[in-house]
Amino acid sequence: MVSLLVDQVGELVTNDPTHGDGSPLGLVRDAALVVEGGRIAWVGESRSAPAADESIDAAGATVIPGFVDSHSHLVFAGDRADEFAARMEGRSYSAGGIQTTVAATRAASDDALRHKVAQLVGEMTRQGTTTVEVKSGYGLTPRDEARSLAVARDFTEETTFLGAHVVAPEYADDPAGYVDLVTGAMLEAAAPYARWIDVFCERGAFDSDQARAVLRAGMAAGLEPRIHANQLGHGPGISVACEVGAAAADHCTYTTAEDRGDLAAAGVVATLLPGVEFSTRSPYADARGLLDAGVTVALATDCNPGSCYTSSMPLCVALAVREMRMSPGEALWSATAGGAAALRRDDVGRLSIGMRADFAVLAAPSYLHLAYRPGVPLVTATYVGGHLVA
Ligand code: NIG
């Protein structure tokens, strides 16, 4: 087995408090790490680094765990730039725009969908993302949901069946019939390609009873639950998440003190998506309230053609710091270890011994530059399992 030494790292973020300064980020200055068999085999100060078969000189750069983007909708066709422009002129975001993408996605070939996902995953990789979750939800027929997930599976194990994104147009007058389809034939077609079951629990999409039915059916089919909750207003999504034991409640733009207490008590991760608030000009989630209540917070892009078309985790970190008052350290932790928690992964999101060697190299003296230099392409290299991928 060939070992690789990454040496002369100016600042190494491990997310392992047993390393370095003992903070949650486990910061080591003048550091090195060794990769063997795709895993981290050694972490410490450069001066005590062991020899390895090959080595890379990081020349004082910062190394961070690869971003874990735990919420995205990459399988789609079409473009909704006009909807964005209309929003910037004052129109508000609603769930209805999803139907535009559904029509375009149904009309697209598998190859066209695969090409789109490849393009967006490529963007993500170049910006330091090493794990991405991808949802279906723009097909809304058994065939189109299954093929969307089959395409997503070519890129990630973290695939999510979101047939309950909105009621399909053919069922506009029969939402109960649509829930029967989602929990019946559609789930059966989709489940072989999915790890997770999700539902958009919101005004204009699905109510709490429908959300519960969708998640319970998915769980009975062996999928694990996660949910779109409290995006457009105060609603029941967070309560449903806690009741079914979801891995994560995503958006959480509107929360009460009771919601925050419930998330903490139930151990449900709150995945905040500040790119959505930015792109829909909405109020930002109460990240401080969630953190103070003891909730585990993740940050993700929600990359999708409607509410937020960014693939950039560094942008989300900068927004979380500037707009949601997370510290730069909290934001980076949430974008890496927090995302891993939201996906119930214990092999990514940290750079400690035994973890997958997924990391990004930043052309910066410190991770602080991610928020300090918004919009600047600081990621110069991305490694997955110890292999250079971008
Ligand atoms: O997470 N909230 C629901 N789904 C997406 C938006 C989808 C769309 O507008 O196309 C979201 O924001």
Ligand code: FE
């Ligand atoms: Fe979403």
